Amino acid sequence: MDERRKQWLLRQAKELGALDAVLVCPEKIVVSEWVRWKCQYGCRGYGGRLTCPPFSPSPQQTRLLLQGYQEALLIHGEKAFAIRYALSQLEREAFLEGYHKAFGMGAGPCRLCEVCDTAGSCQHPSEARPSMEACGIDVFQTARDHGFEVQVLKSPRTPGNYFGLLLLE
Numbered sequence: 001m002d003e004r005r006k007q008w009l010l011r012q013a014k015e016l017g018a019l020d021a022v023l024v025c026p027e028k029i030v031v032s033e034w035v036r037w038k039c040q041y042g043c044r045g046y047g048g049r050l051t052c053p054p055f056s057p058s059p060q061q062t063r064l065l066l067q068g069y070q071e072a073l074l075i076h077g078e079k080a081f082a083i084r085y086a087l088s089q090l091e092r093e094a095f096l097e098g099y100h101k102a103f104g105m106g107a108g109p110c111r112l113c114e115v116c117d118t119a120g121s122c123q124h125p126s127e128a129r130p131s132m133e134a135c136g137i138d139v140f141q142t143a144r145d146h147g148f149e150v151q152v153l154k155s156p157r158t159p160g161n162y163f164g165l166l167l168l169e
């Protein structure tokens with residue numbers, strides 16, 4: 001990626017609310033089976049949104065998807081909704097900039113509708129995206145491998161760390 005495009009992307013991510021953003025090689029993104037098991041056994045949101053398991057892509061599908069990309073942007077923020085918003089905007093802006101394969105993954109369950117009709121089809125298909133974890137990405141390990149210090153939160157009052165991924169080309 002040329003320097004101008006790289007700087008443009010990093011600037012866009014920060015303008016959309018990211019605290020940090022780094023370019024990453026998709027083959028360094030860690031995908032693990034256990035992530036989905038944690039969704040199924042431990043998350044009250046399991047099956048509640050079309051962007052969550054069991055509706056979201058499986059870890060195996062995610063591995064195959066990542067093989068089709070050479071460059072991606074990992075973005076970091078303090079709020080899940082801000083990351084989701086930034087990712088849907090970034091995907092659109094990257095597409096218009098010429099990245100025709102641009103695809104974003106956010107953080108946490110989609111909250112665009114008050115109630116998600118999981119028996120029907122998505123009401124906002126151009127904005128709703130699965131989270132990284134919903135696709136089987138080990139967000140902890142991927143973030144740590146790219147220099148972010150993330151720990152398990154021991155209290156609901158502790159500020160969180162949320163990550164999103166923009167697959168580029």
Ligand code: SF4
Binds near residue numbers: 050110111114116
């Ligand atoms: S946009 Fe609405 S229908 Fe689509 S996944 Fe999100 S909550 Fe569900």
